Amino acid sequence: MNNTNQNGTNYGKIIYDGLWVNNPAFVQLLGLCPLLAVSNTVINGLGLGLATTLTLVASNMMVSMIRHWVRPEIRIPVFVLIIASTVTIIELSMNAWFHELYNILGIFIPLIVTNCAIIARAEAFASKNTVPSSFIDGLFMGLGFTAVLVTLGAMREVIGFGTLFQQAHLMFGEAARGFSITLFEDYRGYLLAILPPGAFLGLGFLIAGKNIIDKKRQAHEKHIIEKSPKATEVLS
Amino acid sequence: MSIIHSSPYIQNNENVSRMMLAVILALIPGTLVYIHFFGFGVLINIIIAVITAIVCEVTVLKIRQRPVKPFIYDGTAVLTAILLALALPTLTPWWLAALGAGFAIIIAKHLYGGMGYNPFNPAMVGYAMLLIAFPKEMTAWIPAETHGLNFFDTLNYSFFETLPAGMSYDALTMATPLDSIKTQLSLGYTVDEIKNANASLFGNIAGYGWEWINIMFLIGGIILILIKVINWHIPVSMLGALAFMAMIFNFSDAGSYPPISFHLFSGAAMLGAFFIATDPVTAAASNKGRLIYGAGIGILIYIIRTWGGYPDAIAFSVLLMNMAVPMIDYYSKPPVFGATHES
Numbered sequence: 001m002n003n004t005n006q007n008g009t010n011y012g013k014i015i016y017d018g019l020w021v022n023n024p025a026f027v028q029l030l031g032l033c034p035l036l037a038v039s040n041t042v043i044n045g046l047g048l049g050l051a052t053t054l055t056l057v058a059s060n061m062m063v064s065m066i067r068h069w070v071r072p073e074i075r076i077p078v079f080v081l082i083i084a085s086t087v088t089i090i091e092l093s094m095n096a097w098f099h100e101l102y103n104i105l106g107i108f109i110p111l112i113v114t115n116c117a118i119i120a121r122a123e124a125f126a127s128k129n130t131v132p133s134s135f136i137d138g139l140f141m142g143l144g145f146t147a148v149l150v151t152l153g154a155m156r157e158v159i160g161f162g163t164l165f166q167q168a169h170l171m172f173g174e175a176a177r178g179f180s181i182t183l184f185e186d187y188r189g190y191l192l193a194i195l196p197p198g199a200f201l202g203l204g205f206l207i208a209g210k211n212i213i214d215k216k217r218q219a220h221e222k223h224i225i226e227k228s229p230k231a232t233e234v235l236s
Numbered sequence: 237m238s239i240i241h242s243s244p245y246i247q248n249n250e251n252v253s254r255m256m257l258a259v260i261l262a263l264i265p266g267t268l269v270y271i272h273f274f275g276f277g278v279l280i281n282i283i284i285a286v287i288t289a290i291v292c293e294v295t296v297l298k299i300r301q302r303p304v305k306p307f308i309y310d311g312t313a314v315l316t317a318i319l320l321a322l323a324l325p326t327l328t329p330w331w332l333a334a335l336g337a338g339f340a341i342i343i344a345k346h347l348y349g350g351m352g353y354n355p356f357n358p359a360m361v362g363y364a365m366l367l368i369a370f371p372k373e374m375t376a377w378i379p380a381e382t383h384g385l386n387f388f389d390t391l392n393y394s395f396f397e398t399l400p401a402g403m404s405y406d407a408l409t410m411a412t413p414l415d416s417i418k419t420q421l422s423l424g425y426t427v428d429e430i431k432n433a434n435a436s437l438f439g440n441i442a443g444y445g446w447e448w449i450n451i452m453f454l455i456g457g458i459i460l461i462l463i464k465v466i467n468w469h470i471p472v473s474m475l476g477a478l479a480f481m482a483m484i485f486n487f488s489d490a491g492s493y494p495p496i497s498f499h500l501f502s503g504a505a506m507l508g509a510f511f512i513a514t515d516p517v518t519a520a521a522s523n524k525g526r527l528i529y530g531a532g533i534g535i536l537i538y539i540i541r542t543w544g545g546y547p548d549a550i551a552f553s554v555l556l557m558n559m560a561v562p563m564i565d566y567y568s569k570p571p572v573f574g575a576t577h578e579s
Binding site for chain 1: 343365368369370371
């Protein structure tokens with residue numbers, strides 16, 4: 001975020017930060033409670049992920065808009081108020097339009113308000129940056145969170161139920177009933193993946209996988225840099 | 237064997253393997269009686285679990301680029317697999333033992349750093365995982381001795397899940413003494429009524445078949461203590477705490493709390509006390525710590541057996557106390573030689 005400024009905002013970096021380098025679920029390990037609790041199927045994960053993204057975008061933009069008028073002493077209560085009202089709006093809208101999904105996600109929709117990823121972005125980014133860059137940050141932090149939720153949900157659903165996209169109609173309407181894919185016929189199910197231990201184990205494996213990829217890429221970059229001395233000057 | 241430092245510590249591999257061999261040999265009498273009462277499923281489970289554990293151990297060691305030979309010959313993987321297999325019901329599909337052993341070795345042992353570094357007893361992690369994931373398969377036991385299944389019937393069930401004509405899985409399997417006493421107590425019967433109504437299930441002390449298995453494991457365990465492979469602290473404090481709890485509640489209300497002998501000789505009490513809780517890697521390190529650790533397991537077993545959701549509780553109690561081991565070790569550190577009380 002060092003090279004972000006009024007004139008030449010580095011949107012590419014913000015996007016890459018949100019999706020990978022600073023991913024709220026993988027790297028900052030924020031918002032683990034909803035992440036672990038509702039990632040038992042793809043659709044649940046997607047539902048909660050999108051609701052969180054929407055909250056992040058809205059709260060980030062509002063916090064950024066008022067950033068010059070809020071005294072630093074009271075900024076946290078103001079952020080909390082903004083986030084709480086955003087979540088209330090989203091909760092009521094989900095209750096109206098995605099009622100069944102709302103019932104399944106239950107307490108975790110109002111609990112988005114306590115997701116520390118949101119207040120962390122308000123404090124660390126939105127209160128110091130312009131509205132457009134806060135919008136991009138909120139959007140991609142949210143999408144990064146959603147991506148982890150969906151991946152973990154897919155892992156747990158495949159291992160736990162042997163299906164993918166079950167109950168897709170909760171999000172995409174009746175037409176989506178056929179989306180559900182049964183990967184293994186006659187699968188007994190693996191209860192552990194659905195239960196909380198499966199969430200912890202699954203997230204552990206995903207983070208390990210990300211670290212392996214990062215290490216390989218680092219080694220690769222180092223290799224390139226060592227090979228061509230000129231590249232070092234360019235990169236530094 | 238008086239090691240006063242906490243794990244991990246470097247040991248001479250030859251000692252570890254000799255220790256493991258002694259433990260495995262001490263398991264033999266109990267295992268034979270187990271096979272006599274509950275059929276060859278025990279043996280099939282042991283073989284499947286041991287093969288899976290060795291394959292997983294070799295694969296993970298190769299991936300982790302560790303030397304394979306010393307870690308295979310130390311026998312810890314084999315012992316983990318045997319303990320897990322002894323805890324499983326005897327009429328089970330083959331993948332149950334394989335999955336449990338694989339989980340125990342890969343996740344509970346090697347993901348935490350391998351031999352000497354695992355905070356949780358691998359065999360019990362494997363067992364707890366299976367119990368949570370497959371409650372139906374993990375709680376169905378065949379009756380002792382009267383099940384009428386020979387080796388090939390059991391093998392057939394293990395691999396193809398087919399039983400001989402005229403037998404059905406649901407009719408053949410039944411609750412263990414611990415399980416049935418728990419359910420019937422909750423229905424309002426007294427201990428004596430339950431025992432009289434199911435005399436063939438309950439045997440003389442603590443369940444037909446089960447009492448003999450426990451006695452044989454007790455003998456094996458005492459031999460291990462005598463040849464100084466394990467310490468007496470953990471088994472004695474664990475069984476003592478279990479007996480103490482059983483005594484208090486049995487004295488207060490004999491109708492709704494089974495006697496001491498029932499608790500000591502049913503389920504996996506003896507196997508747990510002498511072979512599972514004494515795992516040197518995951519238990520407390522000092523003698524005082526071991527006494528606390530064992531007593532904690534005994535009390536937890538009684539609590540879970542009596543008021544918890546599961547009929548037996550060795551696995552959960554051991555795992556819970558494994559979690560407490562760092563704290564126990566911290567507060568039971570033996571004083572450094574020469575240190576005075578004040579300083």
